[in-house]
Amino acid sequence: MYIETLQLNNFRNYEDEKIEFDQRVNVVTGKNGQGKTNLIEGINILSMGKSFRTLFDMEMVGFEKDFFRVKGLFVKGGENLSVEMRLAGKDRKFIIDGAEKKKNADLLEHVYTVVFSPEDLKIVSDDPEKRRRFMNRELFQLKPLYYMELLRYKKALKSRNLLLKEEQLNEDLLLIYDDYLAESGARIMNDRAMFVERINTFSRDIEDRITGGKEELAVHYESNIEQEKTKEAQKERILSVLAENREKDLEKRSTSSGPHRDDLKITSNGIDLRHFGSRGQQRTAALSLKLAELKLIREETGEEAILLLDDVLSELDEERQHFLIHSFEKNQLFITAAELSENMKKNLPSGRIYEVQNGKVNSLTGSIT
Numbered sequence: 001m002y003i004e005t006l007q008l009n010n011f012r013n014y015e016d017e018k019i020e021f022d023q024r025v026n027v028v029t030g031k032n033g034q035g036k037t038n039l040i041e042g043i044n045i046l047s048m049g050k051s052f053r054t055l056f057d058m059e060m061v062g063f064e065k066d067f068f069r070v071k072g073l074f075v076k077g078g079e080n081l082s083v084e085m086r087l088a089g090k091d092r093k094f095i096i097d098g099a100e101k102k103k104n105a106d107l108l109e110h111v112y113t114v115v116f117s118p119e120d121l122k123i124v125s126d127d128p129e130k131r132r133r134f135m136n137r138e139l140f141q142l143k144p145l146y147y148m149e150l151l152r153y154k155k156a157l158k159s160r161n162l163l164l165k166e167e168q169l170n171e172d173l174l175l176i177y178d179d180y181l182a183e184s185g186a187r188i189m190n191d192r193a194m195f196v197e198r199i200n201t202f203s204r205d206i207e208d209r210i211t212g213g214k215e216e217l218a219v220h221y222e223s224n225i226e227q228e229k230t231k232e233a234q235k236e237r238i239l240s241v242l243a244e245n246r247e248k249d250l251e252k253r254s255t256s257s258g259p260h261r262d263d264l265k266i267t268s269n270g271i272d273l274r275h276f277g278s279r280g281q282q283r284t285a286a287l288s289l290k291l292a293e294l295k296l297i298r299e300e301t302g303e304e305a306i307l308l309l310d311d312v313l314s315e316l317d318e319e320r321q322h323f324l325i326h327s328f329e330k331n332q333l334f335i336t337a338a339e340l341s342e343n344m345k346k347n348l349p350s351g352r353i354y355e356v357q358n359g360k361v362n363s364l365t366g367s368i369t
């Protein structure tokens with residue numbers, strides 16, 4: 001799939017812009033703070049319904065404005081698809097081919113994008129929270145129900161933790177929360193285990209290609225709860241761990257075990273890259289993990305996701321740049337960069353080039369090469 005036009009109204013520093021894109025490669029240049037990432041964010045919210053940079057939708061409304069509207073016209077499987085998001089105060093809605101929707105889950109499964117930003121290069125080296133986020137983001141996109149489940153789990157976890165902080169323990173209530181957590185947690189663990197299995201295969205292949213067979217990447221799902229084959233068994237397992245840890249949890253006044261503490265173990269040639277990888281190895285592995293998402297989306301949905309590369313090209317060496325740009329020839333690409341170095345220019349395939357200045361996008365005529 002690809003995006004043909006994007007219309008931005010009062011979105012971040014864009015007041016009223018309409019941009020037409022190339023079906024294959026779009027390079028967005030511009031000095032810092034001009035709106036390159038805002039543009040990427042604008043495309044991405046049409047697939048996720050929320051920003052990859054902030055938890056607060058309101059932050060995306062232009063300063064001193066009271067609403068925003070982002071509308072994209074896509075081509076998917078040869079058909080036109082129109083997706084719009086509007087936010088005015090607390091009122092948030094999506095309009096998909098003319099039909100109004102309210103829920104985030106209704107938006108997912110229409111537009112597929114994969115964002116890759118400098119933050120993502122740290123997936124392997126950063127703390128577990130980043131790796132959980134990586135799993136969550138991708139699972140949201142492929143499985144709207146996962147999103148609902150995660151919300152349910154977080155709510156139950158919060159309630160349980162509050163309960164643990166009370167002077168007088170309400171045991172009956174604790175058992176109820178334990179049950180919620182176990183039920184929901186089992187579904188989450190199941191989905192994650194399946195996701196990691198697939199990502200493992202895809203990222204291993206990609207890593208193999210990037211490193212010319214030098215690094216054998218492996219990704220394992222690492223949980224502090226033993227994994228079971230079925231959801232029912234998983235639920236029982238979580239319940240028993242919660243019961244086992246009850247004293248400890250009461251003492252610490254928080255829930256010590258569960259998928260909220262999950263991690264991914266990432267190894268290359270058997271070495272744990274989180275702790276022992278060189279910076280280069282960690283970044284290459286991160287690249288392989290992110291690109292595995294494209295393959296996973298392709299396999300699950302038959303769609304080619306739009307790849308949004310925000311400011312990462314300049315962070316990579318020439319070989320990695322080349323790989324990134326030329327290995328996904330069926331995917332529409334967006335590349336942002338403050339400056340195009342000679343190296344980067346050399347690597348870019350033909351497409352359109354834009355310059356952003358203070359929330360205005362100019363299409364620079366002529367192709368890249």
Ligand SMILES: Nc1ncnc2c1ncn2[C@@H]1O[C@H](COP(=O)(O)OP(=O)(O)O)[C@@H](O)[C@H]1O
Pocket residue numbers: 011012013014030031032033034035036037038039059060061062063
């Ligand atoms: N809600 C907003 N309303 C108006 N301008 C905003 C808003 N949020 C961020 N900006 C502006 O957007 C600019 C940053 O845009 P960004 O896309 O991150 O820049 P870059 O081109 O470096 O990627 C800053 O000038 C910032 O003031």
Ligand SMILES: [Mg+2]
Pocket residue numbers: 036037038311
């Ligand atoms: Mg930026």
